[in-house]
Amino acid sequence: MTAHSKSNTASRVLRVQSLSTHFDLGFAMVRAVDDVDFEVERGEILGLVGESGSGKTVAGLSILGLVEPPGEIIHGSVFFEGRDLTRMPDNEIRQIRGNRISMIFQDPLTTLSPTMRIGKQMQNVIAAHHRIARRDARVRCRDALGKLGISSPEERLNAYPHELSGGMRQRVCIAMAMLNEPDLIIADEPTTALDVTTQAQILQEIKLLRERTGAAFIWITHDLAVVSELADRLVVMYSGQIVEEGTAAEVLSAPKHPYTHGLLQSVPAHNRDLVRLPQIPGFAPTPVDRIAGCKFGPRCKYAQPKCQERPGLQGAVSGRLARCFFPLDETGDPAEDMR
Numbered sequence: 625m626t627a628h629s630k631s632n633t634a635s636r637v638l639r640v641q642s643l644s645t646h647f648d649l650g651f652a653m654v655r656a657v658d659d660v661d662f663e664v665e666r667g668e669i670l671g672l673v674g675e676s677g678s679g680k681t682v683a684g685l686s687i688l689g690l691v692e693p694p695g696e697i698i699h700g701s702v703f704f705e706g707r708d709l710t711r712m713p714d715n716e717i718r719q720i721r722g723n724r725i726s727m728i729f730q731d732p733l734t735t736l737s738p739t740m741r742i743g744k745q746m747q748n749v750i751a752a753h754h755r756i757a758r759r760d761a762r763v764r765c766r767d768a769l770g771k772l773g774i775s776s777p778e779e780r781l782n783a784y785p786h787e788l789s790g791g792m793r794q795r796v797c798i799a800m801a802m803l804n805e806p807d808l809i810i811a812d813e814p815t816t817a818l819d820v821t822t823q824a825q826i827l828q829e830i831k832l833l834r835e836r837t838g839a840a841f842i843w844i845t846h847d848l849a850v851v852s853e854l855a856d857r858l859v860v861m862y863s864g865q866i867v868e869e870g871t872a873a874e875v876l877s878a879p880k881h882p883y884t885h886g887l888l889q890s891v892p893a894h895n896r897d898l899v900r901l902p903q904i905p906g907f908a909p910t911p912v913d914r915i916a917g918c919k920f921g922p923r924c925k926y927a928q929p930k931c932q933e934r935p936g937l938q939g940a941v942s943g944r945l946a947r948c949f950f951p952l953d954e955t956g957d958p959a960e961d962m963r
């Protein structure tokens with residue numbers, strides 16, 4: 625048993641188990657998600673982080689059965705309330721999507737129809753899952769906008785998406801995702817395209833929403849500054865695999881995996897909005913590259929002969945895991961015999 629079995633069912637909202645999602649391109653097999661395990665507790669914000677291409681989006685889409693061919697879940701399970709979403713018939717998972725588990729995308733226009741008023745679109749989200757009088761639905765939509773700090777919500781309901789700013793549109797999508805009071809929201813880089821001020825406001829609003837509703841979030845981002853603001857716990861992905869996991873405080877202050885350490889080094893503490901420094905030498909392998917041993921090995925300054933073997937996720941303390949034979953110590957240095 626791994627540390628993932630630690631929590632009891634009552635406090636757990638989702639359990640992803642040995643999940644692998646591949647894209648068979650004919651000439652190559654893309655292992656976008658490669659044997660991934662994690663859990664989400666009720667009411668927690670789990671940050672799913674990693675560089676672009678590490679498999680975060682595909683992992684999020686896999687949970688809700690939204691991966692399109694040639695992508696396919698080739699192995700594993702996603703348990704929600706004791707049922708495996710990957711084996712659920714279409715009509716049943718549709719009852720869960722947008723209702724018990726909802727998703728927010730980076731681009732609000734993926735979600736919003738340009739030709740329909742906001743209010744109507746929001747009401748449709750409720751109507752898809754609940755019998756409710758139009759008038760009551762409208763009140764619920766207005767309240768949902770209000771909870772996201774949107775002023776004159778009644779007016780916004782009558783607006784079309786193009787009449788709103790990008791930040792406002794994303795707030796509408798978040799409000800929509802919250803409408804049916806889901807247990808879990810999967811948010812895929814929802815603030816990445818927004819300016820830092822709007823981003824900071826939205827993160828603040830999300831924290832309040834979580835407190836008020838007890839909803840859990842999987843917050844997908846490549847931006848460590850965002851998760852340091854928001855997340856309770858972090859899962860770090862590299863090339864389709866989880867390489868590190870722990871509470872946000874632990875991972876950010878004392879990363880165990882050299883990759884996480886490198887990611888943190890590349891975020892300057894000050895002026896982080898002015899400069900982005902790609903500090904880890906080398907390139908992330910594409911998921912088609914077959915790397916013997918540790919996938920991070922070719923870029924790792926601490927790599928040893930042992931790293932030709934494939935490391936598992938390991939950790940002495942439950943829930944604090946790193947996929948590394950030579951995890952860094954609290955000071956960010958490699959173990960004694962490696963220096």
Ligand SMILES: Nc1ncnc2c1ncn2[C@@H]1O[C@H](COP(=O)(O)OP(=O)(O)O)[C@@H](O)[C@H]1O
Binds near residue numbers: 655656674676680683
């Ligand atoms: N439709 C697709 N066809 C082929 N490869 C894909 C497709 N979607 C994603 N991938 C590949 O899967 C890997 C993970 O992608 P993704 O989950 O989007 O990364 P992230 O969200 O972390 O940036 C990448 O190598 C990407 O190129």
Ligand SMILES: [Mg+2]
Binds near residue numbers: 680681682812
């Ligand atoms: Mg992505």
